[in-house]
Structures are given as structure tokens and as C-alpha cells.
Amino acid sequence: MTALWPAPSVSSPITHTQRVPGSKSMTNRAFILAALADHPSTIVGALRSRDTDLMRRALESLGTTFQDIDSDSIRVVPGPLATAQVDCGLAGTVMRFVPPVAAFAAGEVLFDGDEQARARPMGTILDALSALGVEVTGDSLPFTVHGTGSAPGGHVAIDASGSSQFVSGLLLAAPRFDNGVSVRHTGASLPSLPHIEMTVDMLRHAGVDVEVSENTWKVAPQPIGARTWHIEPDLSNATPFLAAAAITGGVVTVPQWPTRTSQAGDAIRSILERMGCEVELAVDGSSHSLTVRGPQRGTLRGISLDMGDIGELTPTVAALATQATSPSELTGIAHLRGHETDRLKALTEEINNLGGDCEELADGLLIRPAALHGGTWHSYADHRMATAGAIIGLNVAGINVENIQTTAKTLPGFENMWAEMVGDEA
Numbered sequence: 001m002t003a004l005w006p007a008p009s010v011s012s013p014i015t016h017t018q019r020v021p022g023s024k025s026m027t028n029r030a031f032i033l034a035a036l037a038d039h040p041s042t043i044v045g046a047l048r049s050r051d052t053d054l055m056r057r058a059l060e061s062l063g064t065t066f067q068d069i070d071s072d073s074i075r076v077v078p079g080p081l082a083t084a085q086v087d088c089g090l091a092g093t094v095m096r097f098v099p100p101v102a103a104f105a106a107g108e109v110l111f112d113g114d115e116q117a118r119a120r121p122m123g124t125i126l127d128a129l130s131a132l133g134v135e136v137t138g139d140s141l142p143f144t145v146h147g148t149g150s151a152p153g154g155h156v157a158i159d160a161s162g163s164s165q166f167v168s169g170l171l172l173a174a175p176r177f178d179n180g181v182s183v184r185h186t187g188a189s190l191p192s193l194p195h196i197e198m199t200v201d202m203l204r205h206a207g208v209d210v211e212v213s214e215n216t217w218k219v220a221p222q223p224i225g226a227r228t229w230h231i232e233p234d235l236s237n238a239t240p241f242l243a244a245a246a247i248t249g250g251v252v253t254v255p256q257w258p259t260r261t262s263q264a265g266d267a268i269r270s271i272l273e274r275m276g277c278e279v280e281l282a283v284d285g286s287s288h289s290l291t292v293r294g295p296q297r298g299t300l301r302g303i304s305l306d307m308g309d310i311g312e313l314t315p316t317v318a319a320l321a322t323q324a325t326s327p328s329e330l331t332g333i334a335h336l337r338g339h340e341t342d343r344l345k346a347l348t349e350e351i352n353n354l355g356g357d358c359e360e361l362a363d364g365l366l367i368r369p370a371a372l373h374g375g376t377w378h379s380y381a382d383h384r385m386a387t388a389g390a391i392i393g394l395n396v397a398g399i400n401v402e403n404i405q406t407t408a409k410t411l412p413g414f415e416n417m418w419a420e421m422v423g424d425e426a
Contacts, residue, residue, distance in 0.1 A: 004376060005404035005415060007393025008422040013294070014250035014394070016421040018241040022047040022231035023263060024410045025195060028055045028093040029202050030229040032101060032172045034076035035064040037206065039226035043074045046231050050409045051091040058086040058098050062105055081147065083107030088141065090114045090340055090381060090409065095141065096125050096165040100173035103134040105147030112142035116381055121338045124158050124166045131156045132170075132181060153177025153221070161187035162338050167217065168199040174219035175208050185215040191335040193309045198262035202229075232258050235265025237411045239316040240387040242268055242292045244421060246277050247323045247395050249297040252421075257290035259283060264310040271317060275324065276301045297395075300324045307364070308332030311339075314365075315388035318347050321367040322356050323395055331364035340409075341380035347388070350377050354396065374398020383409040390418055 027047045032055075034041035046052065056066055061084035065077040081104050088095040088111055095113060102109035118141045126136045126143060133152035137144045153174070160166040167183055167190075174181035190196075200210050200217070207225035211218040238254045245252035258266075259281065269279050269290065276295040282288060294300070302324040307314055311333045321328035336343040344360050351358040354375050357368040377389030379402050386407050393399035407414035 002403045004400035004402055007377070007390050007399040007401050008419065009397045010248055010394055010422055012248070013297070014244045014248045014252060014421060016241070016244070016250070017253045017255065018238070018417065018421060019255055020233040020238045020241075021411065023234040024049060024051050025093070025198060025263065026202070026231045027052045028097065029168070029172060029199060030231065031055050031059055031076065032097050033202060033206050033224055034226070034229070035059045035062070035078055035101065036173060036176055036224050037078055037226045038223045040075055040077045041226045042069070042228045043076060044072060044228065044230050046074055047234060047410070049412050050089060051093065054087060054089045054091045054094050055098070058088070058094055059101070061086060062101065062109065081105035083109060083147075085110045086112075088113030088117055090117045092120065092163065092165050092339075095120065095122060096163070096169040097172055099125060099129060099145050100169055102145040102147050103129060103151040103173070104149060104176055105145070106149045107147055109145045109147055110142060111145070114381070116340070117141050121162045124160065124162060125169055128156045128158050128166070128170060132177065151177050153179040153181045155182040155184070157184045157186050159187035160185045161189050161191065162335055164190065164192040164195045167196050171199050171203060171210070171217055171219060175222045175224050178221060180218070180220040182216065182218040189308060189332070190215065191308050191311055191332070192264065194262050194264040201262050232261060232263065234410065235261065235263045235268070236312050237265075239265055239268045239313060240391055241421060242272060242290070243316050243320050243391045244394055245292045246272055246275060246294040246300060246320055247297070247391065249294045251291065251293050253289050253291040255289045257281060257288055259288055264312055267310045268313060268316070271303065271305065271313070274301070274303050275320060298325070302326035302328035302367070302369075304329045306332040311336050312384065314343060315347060315384040316391065318351070318358070318365060318367060319388040319391035322351055322372060322392055325369055327366065327368045329364065329366050331361065334363040340382040341385065343382065343385065346378070346380050346382065346385055350385070350389070354392070354399070372396045375400070377401045379403045379406050381406050383407045383411065387414065
């Protein structure tokens with residue numbers, strides 16, 4: 001049985017400064033681009049976590065060389081890609097970004113992962129690769145990409161309403177296809193658009209020309225330039241710490257918050273303001289930090305919000321909503337049913353098991369104020385479910401989070417950071 005972690009509760013406002021490691025999304029995109037580049041690249045500030053380790057090992061198994069320069073810098077040397085076996089774990093970026101890279105391997109590349117990963121949607125990216133001239137066996141994990149060293153590419157139409165990663169995965173490798181790649185999204189909605197914008201921004205930083213029109217992205221065959229990549233702090237991983245200020249009436253600062261970013265986590269600023277917090281992004285030359293001051297404890301407001309573009313923040317916002325004085329309606333997030341777990345079902349069950357009032361909607365959650373009590377909060381091997389339980393635990397005594405170690409997926413040592421923050425209680 002997985003050990004339970006007693007989530008610490010506090011009676012006074014949290015006052016704390018929390019440094020946050022690098023962005024998982026930027027790190028794994030930089031790894032892919034460096035592996036496909038024309039010369040060696042350097043990545044500074046890369047996140048070290050289960051997801052990024054899985055990406056590194058996947059690319060190493062294919063033939064890319066990673067050299068640790070120091071504790072903060074990695075040199076990535078592209079090499080000829082060859083037959084390999086790839087462990088995806090539960091990392092969506094690995095299972096959806098690496099298959100297009102495998103098309104350029106000289107041999108078969110077998111993909112598999114955690115048992116839970118075998119239920120995650122994969123047909124869209126694999127069908128797209130087939131349409132682009134890549135031979136694929138299987139439509140979910142485990143599957144095999146039969147690489148031949150090159151692939152035709154061309155035009156492909158996909159329904160990416162299940163995940164923006166399907167678009168990003170194709171675009172990151174698109175310059176290496178013989179005819180480039182044109183991707184058109186045909187679905188009714190496209191979730192997590194900021195993640196596609198991040199992909200486009202990083203491709204352009206690598207010197208790749210990307211044509212963007214409504215629901216269509218075009219990349220011609222061209223080299224991917226070697227670069228020095230500076231990875232921003234992971235803003236989504238910062239949100240639980242900022243939430244601690246919001247629900248305890250405290251003050252939390254995150255240094256080096258970027259003044260311009262494509263990370264979805266930046267949306268937490270406006271969300272917290274709408275819920276009653278004071279939010280300040282202070283800029284002093286090259287130094288900049290974000291500070292959140294929560295309202296008086298017990299006065300946080302509910303929020304109605306379309307989270308289609310920022311679905312990864314849903315567990316944090318849902319945890320905040322359980323502590324608000326008015327209802328919250330979070331919509332546009334039906335795609336979360338295909339994440340690490342069915343996050344809508346999981347949040348509803350866990351909140352209600354603690355005495356909360358959470359209703360699962362067709363595309364979201366309706367959370368009404370209710371007095372919560374202690375109990376076990378299950379994580380479902382989902383890092384953001386685990387941090388949501390920690391947030392609620394600050395205000396509700398007796399919360400025990402199952403498998404807090406799953407946070408190592410994107411934020412190793414989370415429980416130690418959380419304990420240090422609580423130790424700084426004012």
C-alpha cells in the first residue's frame with residue numbers, strides 16, 4: 001500500500017519566497033529541438049524530473065548524446081538516430097513528441113510506458129504519422145514506429161481536441177520531413193493553445209519559419225538551428241505555492257517570474273486577482289518576481305472561468321474553489337478526462353469524499369462552498385492531483401495525501417519545499 005503523507009495545516013498566514021525549477025514543457029521541447037538540430041546545443045536551467053528524465057533517456061536511446069556541463073547546463077549533441085526501445089512512463093510529451101522523431105531512425109522504435117499510460121489517447125498522432133508516410137504498428141501503447149531514416153511528410157488533418165500535444169509533436173519534427181508538414185486541426189475546440197504557441201515560439205527561436213493561420217500550421221523542410229536554451233521557471237508548478245497565500249491570507253513570492261511568456265501558468269495572475277488576491281509583478285532591471293497577497297482568510301471569492309487554454313491549472317483552481325465563499329464554475333476542460341487520470345472525475349470524487357460539493361459537468365466542474373473535513377486524498381499517480389490535496393490541507397486538518405511522491409513527475413522534492421514553506425509560517 002502506498003504511504004500516506006499528512007498534509008500540513010496552518011493557523012496563521014503563510015509568508016514565504018519560493019524558487020521554482022525549470023519548465024517541464026520548455027525543457028522537453030528544447031530537448032527535442034536540440035536532438036534534431038544541425039549542431040550541438042546547450043540547455044541552461046533544464047528541469048530534472050521524471051518526465052524530463054524519461055525524455056532524455058528516450059532521445060539518448062535513439063542516438064542523441066547528453067553531456068552534463070555542470071549542475072545547471074547540459075550539452076546536447078545530435079547523432080544518427082537508430083533502433084531503440086522508449087519508456088514513456090506517464091509522460092504525455094514523451095509519448096506524443098518522440099514518435100515523429102522516431103520516423104528518422106534507421107530501424108524500429110518500440111514505445112511502451114506505465115500501465116496507466118496505455119489508456120491515454122494516442123491514435124491521433126499515430127494516424128497522422130501514417131498519413132505522412134511513416135509506418136506505424138499499433139494505435140496505443142505499446143506501439144512501434146518503423147523508421148527508415150527519412151519520411152515524406154506533407155499535409156495532414158487531425159482532430160486535436162483531445163490534446164494540443166498532437167499538434168506540437170508534429171510541428172517539432174516537421175522541418176526534418178522531406179516535404180515539411182502542414183497540420184490542420186479539424187475539431188470543434190483546441191485545448192491548451194498556449195502550449196502550441198510555446199512550440200511555435202521555440203521553433204522560431206531555432207530559426208525555423210512557421211506559418212500560422214486559423215487552426216493551421218505550416219513548416220517547410222529546413223534546418224533546425226543549434227541554440228543556447230534558457231529555460232524559464234515552471235509557472236504551473238509555482239501555482240500551488242501562490243495558492244497557499246490565497247487561502248491563508250498570506251504573502252508568497254516567486255522570483256524570476258518572466259515578464260513575457262507563453263506558459264499557461266502565467267494565467268494564475270489574473271485568476272487570483274479575480275478571486276480577491278493582490279498580485280504584483282515587480283521588475284527591477286534583470287530581476288523580476290511575482291508576489292501574491294491573499295485576502296483575509298475565509299473571504300476568497302469563487303470564479304467562473306473557461307479554462308480550455310489553461311487546463312493544467314484546473315486542480316489548483318479547483319482546490320482554491322473549495323475554500324471560496326461563493327460557487328465556482330470551471331468549463332472548457334472536457335479534455336482533462338484524457339490526462340494522467342480523468343481529472344474531472346478524480347477531483348469530483350476526492351472533493352466530495354471530504355464533504356465538499358463538487359458536480360461534474362459535461363465540460364468542467366461546478367464547486368459550491370461546503371465545510372470540508374479530514375480524510376484520504378487520492379492522487380491517481382497524477383502530480384497535480386497530489387498538489388491539489390496539499391493546498392486543501394493547509395486549511396483543512398487531517399488531510400492525508402496518497403502517493404505524494406508522484407509530484408516527482410515534474411517537481412521532485414515538492415513535499416520538502418512545502419514543508420519549508422509551512423515552516424516559514426508567520
